[in-house]
Amino acid sequence: MWQPDPISLRLFIAVCEEGSIARASEREGMAAAAVSKRVADMERGLGTQLLIRSSRGVNPTPAGDILLRHARHLMQGVEQMQSDLSEFSSGVRGLVRVLANISSIVEFVPEEIASFLQTHENIHVVLEERASSEIVRGIAEGSADIGICRDFVAEREVEMLPFRADHFCVVVHRSHPLAARSEVSFADTLGYEHVGFAPNVALHALTRRVAYENRRTIRYRANVTTFDAACRLIHLNLGLAVLPAEAIQKYQPLYDICAIRLLDPWATRQFVICVRHADQLSSAASKFLAHLTRALPPTDSSQ
Structure with missing residues (x-):
């Protein structure tokens, strides 16, 4: 053989x-x-x-x-x-591979890595962006040590630890008919064209499911892969989008767009940390996991 x-x-x-x-x-x-x-x-x-x-x-x-x-x-x-x-030949004493979705990268992951490296200079952290479903698959298959993704994905034989919460909002152009509203329901947005994301993005699946439950469909003007692209389209009044409020704060001054509170219970979402087996992580990965979970802010229970 x-x-x-x-x-x-x-x-x-x-x-x-x-x-x-x-x-x-x-x-x-x-x-x-x-x-x-x-x-x-x-x-x-x-x-x-x-x-x-x-x-x-x-x-x-x-x-x-x-x-x-x-x-x-x-x-x-x-x-x-x-x-x-x-990496070890250049003085590195540990390597941690991290998979994270775009929301967590825009909101907090780079800051977490930077603060970790201030006290762990000899550990190398490699970050790769993936969709939430692909993160869970990657952790299950052993292609990375730690994943950070949304909580509405299948567990697929991985451990999931509750992490941070964020809140979806509806982002519109200042001249949009919904712009004067302080809060809206997702059903209110279905009469207008949306800017969506790729089918493998967890938010895409979530919003399509909610629309289906309302016996409606989402009319997409465009589908993009980044928040920046979505905000640019909204800035040109080419549609509205459901996006994390915490991430959009960085784009509002640049594009002069409006973020409207989303009333639906599912609009408050949880991030989770994924690992195959927490007790089997390498020393470097265990240290990074401990750093992520230190003094976690309280999770929002209104889900």
């Missing part, structure tokens, strides 16, 4: 991506005969054909497609391992 090794996997990926053993050999700086032998050894060891060879080049067989998918995943892990370990 063939035993996977990084060199063979890298070469197989190159052959599939280039569609040619000759081009793959040039890309990897290895003789074409050596690349061809590696692939032949893999096929012999696995007992199945991995490539369809023709005068036009090569294409993976169904078995080759499966190997290619796993090879890419494994090589990403190897590259990540090399990157993580290289």
Whole structure:
């Protein structure tokens, strides 16, 4: 039985991506005969054909497609391992990988990391933005140590610790018909065009569900990926959006837009911290978790 090794996997990926053993050999700086032998050894060891060879080049067989998918995943892990370990050669004594959604990044995560690093200079914290659903999946699969996301996502075999609360509001242009209101319900917004977010964003799923419960649909003028883009569209009176009030405070002076209190009970939401197993975190990750959960502000119970 063939035993996977990084060199063979890298070469197989190159052959599939280039569609040619000759081009793959040039890309990897290895003789074409050596690349061809590696692939032949893999096929012999696995007992199945991995490539369809023709005068036009090569294409993976169904078995080759499966190997290619796993090879890419494994090589990403190897590259990540090399990157993580290289940090220690520069004096780093710990590494924490954090996944966070855009709301938490705009509202508080950078400040939390900065304050942590003031007392833990030899710990390296790597932050990556993802949608809440992808954060839970990433923590469950072990691609990061700590996740910060919304509370309305499936738990997916991770521990969830209550964290901070924030509050959704309706953001409109100053000339919008709702601009004179001090508070509105979500149902009040459904007669107007919305600026929405990508389908994998938790807020998108939440607002669509609430609209469905009201037997209404949301009319989207645009779908964007950042709060800044949403505020720019609102500034040009191209729609309204449901956004976290705490995050919008940073954009109001820049875009001169109105934030209206949202009356619905679900408008107050909870952030949660996700970990696979809190008692199995590395020393560095445990210290960062303790930093996040120190003297937590009281959570808002009006959900």
